[in-house]
Amino acid sequence: MSEALAPRGLGRxxxxxxxxxxxxxxxxxxxxxxxxxxxxxxxxxxxxLFAPLTLSNFAVAWESxxxxxxxxxxxxxxxxxxxxxxxxxxxxxxxxxxxxxxxREIAFALVLMQLMIMPDVLLVENYLTLAKLGLVDTIVGIAxxxxxxxxxxxxxRQTFKQLPKxxxxxxxxxxxxxxRILWKVYVPLARPTYVAFALVSVSYHWNNFLWPLIVTNSVxxxxxxxxxRVFAAIEQGVDWSVITxxxxxxxxxxxxxxxxxxxxxxxxxxxxxxR
Numbered sequence: 001m002s003e004a005l006a007p008r009g010l011g012r013x014x015x016x017x018x019x020x021x022x023x024x025x026x027x028x029x030x031x032x033x034x035x036x037x038x039x040x041x042x043x044x045x046x047x048x049l050f051a052p053l054t055l056s057n058f059a060v061a062w063e064s065x066x067x068x069x070x071x072x073x074x075x076x077x078x079x080x081x082x083x084x085x086x087x088x089x090x091x092x093x094x095x096x097x098x099x100x101x102x103x104r105e106i107a108f109a110l111v112l113m114q115l116m117i118m119p120d121v122l123l124v125e126n127y128l129t130l131a132k133l134g135l136v137d138t139i140v141g142i143a144x145x146x147x148x149x150x151x152x153x154x155x156x157r158q159t160f161k162q163l164p165k166x167x168x169x170x171x172x173x174x175x176x177x178x179x180r181i182l183w184k185v186y187v188p189l190a191r192p193t194y195v196a197f198a199l200v201s202v203s204y205h206w207n208n209f210l211w212p213l214i215v216t217n218s219v220x221x222x223x224x225x226x227x228x229r230v231f232a233a234i235e236q237g238v239d240w241s242v243i244t245x246x247x248x249x250x251x252x253x254x255x256x257x258x259x260x261x262x263x264x265x266x267x268x269x270x271x272x273x274x275r
Contacts, residue, residue: 037245044240057245064242066219067249070227074206076139077223081205082198084147089197092148093156094182098168108157114150123214130215137217146205152197159193160186206254224250 036044037058043051061067095101096108126145127136135141163186171181187194209225216222228250 033244033247036241037248039241041239041241044244057241058249060239061242061246061249065227065246067224067227067246069219070222070224070250073139073221074223074225077142077212078202078205080139080143081146082201084143085149085152085201086194086198088148089152089156090182090187092153093160094178094186096153096157097160098165111150111153114148115154119145120210123211126211127214136215137221139221141215142212142221142223143205145211149197149201151200155193155197156190159190163189203254207251 035047038053038055039051040054040056092111096104096111122145130136130141130144133141135144167185168181171185176184207225208223209229212223212226213229216226219227228246
């Protein structure tokens with residue numbers, strides 16, 4: 001019996017070691033970022049238990065770039081994208097899940113093909129389209145290509161299809177139409193899925209860099225990621241203490257939200273049935 005359990009115990013030990021190794025590799029940059037941001041520049045490359053703490057790096061970073069504007073732009077961008085996505089993916093998922101129409105399966109297959117296309121492939125075409133519409137260097141221009149989410153449509157369609165059709169029949173008996181059934185029946189029952197999708201959408205677009213970098217040209221429209229890149233340009237000098245302080249300010253809201261609501265985050269993903 002002990003000989004049979006030995007390989008299993010060794011495998012579990014290797015899995016634990018690998019998990020801890022990945023965890024250390026993941027958290028090491030964050031630990032360095034926190035250490036450097038709260039200590040003077042001379043301690044950026046050396047560790048000392050007696051190193052003095054300081055908040056001056058955050059003050060210098062805040063005064064060196066219009067971070068208030070960057071935060072406002074990022075919040076507006078994330079809110080706009082999420083609102084547009086929730087409306088479009090809800091209507092599309094409901095149609096694919098409950099309505100019969102010619103070419104439904106082909107249309108859904110085309111939607112799924114979007115998951116196989118990297119967004120970087122469409123950068124040039126998206127930019128040319130926005131230029132024709134006059135939306136270059138605008139918050140709307142950054143958000144517009146992301147309003148339709150194949151991932152969200154697929155996720156909600158699977159959730160809607162799992163709901164019993166008897167709920168539709170009961171609502172129709174009460175005189176409810178399709179949109180009222182969607183709003184009163186499907187949307188409340190799919191709340192965990194909406195939360196899970198919202199988390200993915202907000203975290204992705206809060207950290208998105210390449211597309212906003214291409215389509216923005218001014219401070220008035222730059223989100224945090226692009227503003228941080230301009231702020232940390234080599235020609236302005238490299239002060240890692242100030243740069244890490246600016247980085248913490250940029251990712252701080254997401255970190256705080258995760259620490260406060262991590263249980264809800266995990267439960268939402270589990271209940272949403274992401275596979």
